[in-house]
Amino acid sequence: MQPPYDFSSCLLIDDFDTFVRYLESNPNLPLTGAGDLKAADLWAINERVNYKAPHYVTARSRQADYPLLGFLFQIATVSRLFIIQFSNVNTLMPDVARIDAYRSLTLEEKYVFLLETAWCYLDWTVLDGDGRSGQGADWFRTGVRQLLRHPVDAAVTLTQDWSLRNRTLTVFASSMANIYVRAGHWFGWYDVREITRAKRDKYSLEIDQLKLSPWGDQCLTTLLLERPFRYWNKNAGQFVFFDGDNDIEPEASININTFAEPLRTLLGEPDLLSLYPINSKPPTGEFWLRVELPEHGVSRTLAVPATSTLDGLHGLIQKSVKFDNDHLYNFYLNWRNPLNGECYSSPEDDWSEDPPADTIWLAQLNLYEGQVWLYVFDLSTRWEFYITVVRHLPDAVETKARVVEKVGRSPKQYPDW
Known part of the structure; x- marks a missing residue:
């Protein structure tokens, strides 16, 4: 075939x-x-x-x-x-x-x-410069839906002017959609015509014409019907622009590891391999983590099973320094620039758009010995704990998280009380 x-x-x-x-x-x-x-x-x-x-x-x-x-x-x-x-x-x-x-x-x-x-x-917000609005990401939903209404190989004008959206052979896209539109071109879904600019302007489209390819017609139709971006992208739930849409919600919970199934059918490749899930054999045993408050000369070394959640680690840290566990917290994998890396937040934080810490296991994080990350407790007072991965013991059979070393007296959580 x-x-x-x-x-x-x-x-x-x-x-x-x-x-x-x-x-x-x-x-x-x-x-x-x-x-x-x-x-x-x-x-x-x-x-x-x-x-x-x-x-x-x-x-x-x-x-x-x-x-x-x-x-x-x-x-x-x-x-x-x-x-x-x-x-x-x-x-x-x-x-x-x-x-x-x-x-x-x-x-x-x-x-x-x-x-x-x-x-x-x-996480497309890293690329589009648009924070969490999702206006650009809407290209993978309503944008390509508009494009699919036009014939294959027809020259279609791409505009960010909402008033022109109903013109013949015209498709509307947000000015924040540049990276999404480009990605479709890279995947072979359509050809594009670039606009020459003197410098980057993230608030203006850099492409003004598209030509849908036969492959784009097939692949995008399959994705829209069977793998809608809004539900299959792990980070799309944070997009404000997707709230209140009329997408057809999947009848059953999504198993993200089945993404490739309709593509196997489309390509006639029933044995096509996927490299997901990433951790088909996640780390076992336990991690030894040194948790430090440098300004107070305090550290605690914790032995934590690889199957523990970050929320469980939070609880152990709180006990180890005798805090009251009465505020929100975040874990940041980039300790030097917390806002430029992965963040996991308190399950109770209704305003957070980051993954909740009770859904993330240590085994998922691809931790390595010597890695440093940051745990911030009480987002107003900001107790900043630095966590270093000291050891990974893959064969350890100890199943209970515990404190294995203490250095320094625990500081008072509320020194004025």
Whole structure:
């Protein structure tokens, strides 16, 4: 059977392979304080890929100025092919076994891996500069729905002017949709025409014309009907713009690990492999974590089972320093720049848009010895505890979390009382 898409011509796969090779050739690659690629590396990689950055980038441009490279960096790290190590000097560490698994995939499987990562696991707010509104993300919902109403290969005008949305051969998109529209082009769903600009303007569309491809017609139809972005992306629930929509809610709870099933049917590849779930064999045993309050000369070393939740760790920390557990808290994996990394919040925090700590297990975090992260208790007073992964004992059979070492007397939670 003739495949619906020539994956050997997919430049996105070629660019991602180029990206991975570059990162691998620079082990423990230094990153910026925010955990992004540095300007010199961005400039070097951009010279090697097919989908180059807009002409206004310079040798000093930041990752936000490189649409493709920012996207590929998120794919590489969210999928855990590479792990960001946040420390005094942030670095990027390859997961050799997982990269080898990626390299063993067929072209079709690589494509589905990239699509599955982007559609289900990517936090697009890191890329769109729009915070949590979700206006740009609506391209994967109403935007492509508009596009699919037009014939394949027809030149369709893309506009951010709402008053023009009903014109013939016209599709509306938010000015924040640039990265979403570009991603569809990279996946081969449509061709695009770029607007030449002197500098990046995140409040203006950088594309003004689309031409739907036969593959885009098939793939997007399948995704809209069977894998709607609003429900299949792990982070889309935080988008305010998606509230009150008329999407058809799935009848049953979603098993995100089944994402590839309709694509296997579409591609006629029933045995197509997926690299998800990431932790098919999650870490076992226990972690030894040193929890410190540097300003008070206090530390507690805790032995915590890999199956413990972050909320359970929070409770143990509270007991170890004799606090009252009467305020909200957050865990930040990027201790140097907390707002630029993963955050997990109190289950009781109704205003938080981050994953609740009682749904996250230590085994899910890909912790490594020497890693430092941050636990903030009482978001107004801000007790800042620094957590260091001291040891991982995969064969430990101890099932109860416990304190194994104490240094210093616990400070008073309320010194004026």
